[in-house]
Amino acid sequence: MKNLLYKEYRLCMQPMVFIFFGFVLMLLIPNYLYTIPCFFIGNAIFNSFQYAVSDNDSLFTAMLPVAKRDVVKSKLIFIVSIQLIMLLLYIPMIALNNAIMTEGNKAGIDACPALLGSCFVLFGIFNVTFLPSFYKTGYKTGKSFLISTIAVFIWIFLSEGFFVAAVAARNAVPFFEWIETHIDCVPKEASAWAAQLIYLAAGALIYVLLTVITDKKASKAFDLVNV
Amino acid sequence: MNLLEVKGLTKRYPGFTLDNVSFTIEPGYIMGFIGRNGAGKTTTMKSMLNLIKKDGGEVLFDGIDYIANEKRCKQQIGFVNGEFNCYSRSKLKTLVNVTKRFYDEWDDELYSHFMKRFSLDENKKVSELSAGMRVKFALVLALSHNAKLLILDEPTSGLDPISRDDLLDVFRSIISDGERSILFSTHIISDLEKCADMITYIKNGRIFASTDIESFKSGYLLVSGDEEALNDLLPRLIGVKKHAFGFTGLIRAEDEEFAAGCRTAPADLESIMIYIEQEDADEKSAL
Numbered sequence: 001m002k003n004l005l006y007k008e009y010r011l012c013m014q015p016m017v018f019i020f021f022g023f024v025l026m027l028l029i030p031n032y033l034y035t036i037p038c039f040f041i042g043n044a045i046f047n048s049f050q051y052a053v054s055d056n057d058s059l060f061t062a063m064l065p066v067a068k069r070d071v072v073k074s075k076l077i078f079i080v081s082i083q084l085i086m087l088l089l090y091i092p093m094i095a096l097n098n099a100i101m102t103e104g105n106k107a108g109i110d111a112c113p114a115l116l117g118s119c120f121v122l123f124g125i126f127n128v129t130f131l132p133s134f135y136k137t138g139y140k141t142g143k144s145f146l147i148s149t150i151a152v153f154i155w156i157f158l159s160e161g162f163f164v165a166a167v168a169a170r171n172a173v174p175f176f177e178w179i180e181t182h183i184d185c186v187p188k189e190a191s192a193w194a195a196q197l198i199y200l201a202a203g204a205l206i207y208v209l210l211t212v213i214t215d216k217k218a219s220k221a222f223d224l225v226n227v
Numbered sequence: 228m229n230l231l232e233v234k235g236l237t238k239r240y241p242g243f244t245l246d247n248v249s250f251t252i253e254p255g256y257i258m259g260f261i262g263r264n265g266a267g268k269t270t271t272m273k274s275m276l277n278l279i280k281k282d283g284g285e286v287l288f289d290g291i292d293y294i295a296n297e298k299r300c301k302q303q304i305g306f307v308n309g310e311f312n313c314y315s316r317s318k319l320k321t322l323v324n325v326t327k328r329f330y331d332e333w334d335d336e337l338y339s340h341f342m343k344r345f346s347l348d349e350n351k352k353v354s355e356l357s358a359g360m361r362v363k364f365a366l367v368l369a370l371s372h373n374a375k376l377l378i379l380d381e382p383t384s385g386l387d388p389i390s391r392d393d394l395l396d397v398f399r400s401i402i403s404d405g406e407r408s409i410l411f412s413t414h415i416i417s418d419l420e421k422c423a424d425m426i427t428y429i430k431n432g433r434i435f436a437s438t439d440i441e442s443f444k445s446g447y448l449l450v451s452g453d454e455e456a457l458n459d460l461l462p463r464l465i466g467v468k469k470h471a472f473g474f475t476g477l478i479r480a481e482d483e484e485f486a487a488g489c490r491t492a493p494a495d496l497e498s499i500m501i502y503i504e505q506e507d508a509d510e511k512s513a514l
Binding site: 003006007010011055056057059060062063064065066067068223224225226227 | 273276277278279280297298299301302306308312313314315316317321322324325326328329330
């Protein structure tokens with residue numbers, strides 16, 4: 001596992017990934033969809049896969065003393081590491097956002113711990129749509145990225161739209177009022193912290209489940225591919 | 228015990244089937260793997276190594292099932308798939324630094340020895356290497372972890388004659404301890420005659436022969452004669468080429484008595500292969 005990750009970072013990490021990490025600064029834009037920077041990480045992964053295909057990366061990895069399914073695992077741990085780094089970068093940006101902006105986010109979920117839960121789900125959806133599709137051939141990056149982009153944007157619009165609706169209808173619907181005071185807010189009280197941490201944990205759990213499914217589906221697909 | 232045992236290896240594609248391929252390699256031998264383009268050499272090698280999903284058959288390496296023990300087996304196998312064609316923007320030393328971490332038996336001294344012997348500069352990028360140098364680098368990676376079995380797909384293609392000769396010396400020295408073996412495919416038949424002990428000949432996805440070279444060669448004779456003799460001998464000829472003075476062809480050694488009026492000579496590997504493939508193309512009937 002350690003050697004595979006080392007291989008990914010030494011041979012497959014593209015400088016573009018660092019540029020896409022910079023998109024975390026979008027959390028300082030007032031009234032914005034704060035899950036969008038995570039979509040750009042999908043762009044970074046897509047970019048690195050394009051290079052990997054032209055570099056015959058799968059053949060190189062498959063020729064190393066690893067099992068064929070480790071070719072997929074190698075890429076998956078690389079992706080997961082990039083996604084977790086992005087979420088770590090979110091933490092100071094959320095704090096900075098809260099320090100600069102006193103009013104909530106009208107375009108979607110506020111910059112708060114619950115946002116990380118939404119981002120976890122987004123990454124899980126990206127993984128489960130991009131990788132199994134890619135490993136059906138081992139070279140079709142464009143089609144796989146298109147599928148994952150559609151799936152990710154459906155999640156962005158549904159989740160962010162939910163919080164926009166909650167802001168609009170908070171006075172009319174008690175459930176939305178609870179959402180606005182517990183999930184879609186900067187948590188101050190213990191009950192809001194608890195609700196947001198549960199939301200975050202649920203998001204992380206979905207991410208883990210979707211990533212495990214990704215591993216199984218992508219490995220099964222790649223097993224049939226001629227390297 | 229056989230170092231490699233391939234039993235009934237089968238892979239089906241639309242229009243081509245690798246059909247029930249079986250052969251064995253004992254420790255201490257070099258086996259040449261020959262056949263026409265598209266005969267199934269690379270498919271066999273890649274199916275053996277699980278780079279291509281096989282539809283049937285079994286591969287035993289050192290007595291253990293390859294698929295069930297893929298990581299363990301790969302530690303002791305060096306595979307060269309033609310010229311090294313990965314990560315063209317990376318330096319050789321970066322690639323080596325990554326590769327060596329995966330092998331328990333990686334030998335830095337051996338690596339330095341082969342880099343020097345093949346005149347490779349580890350500070351160069353893959354894109355800066357010629358086709359021949361890329362083959363050499365692939366060979367260095369395969370040779371530096373003390374592999375018990377080297378599986379080499381066209382390792383001498385693209386190399387100059389001096390480098391090829393040097394490489395064949397390397398092959399002989401590798402197997403000299405009697406514990407290692409080499410399976411290599413090539414279209415340069417003279418390379419096989421210089422260093423291989425055994426050959427496996429694959430034709431249209433099926434094993435035509437798998438034996439020691441001398442037995443295989445002694446099974447055939449080159450025959451030449453005038454046009455009159457050709458008519459008598461035609462049913463016995465495996466392949467034939469007509470020319471202004473008569474014909475040259477190939478017969479089985481057991482049919483020598485039918486070539487009484489013709490000149491016969493020991494057949495070389497390349498001629499055997501050419502005439503056998505000619506028979507397959509059914510050019511004989513067109514004469």
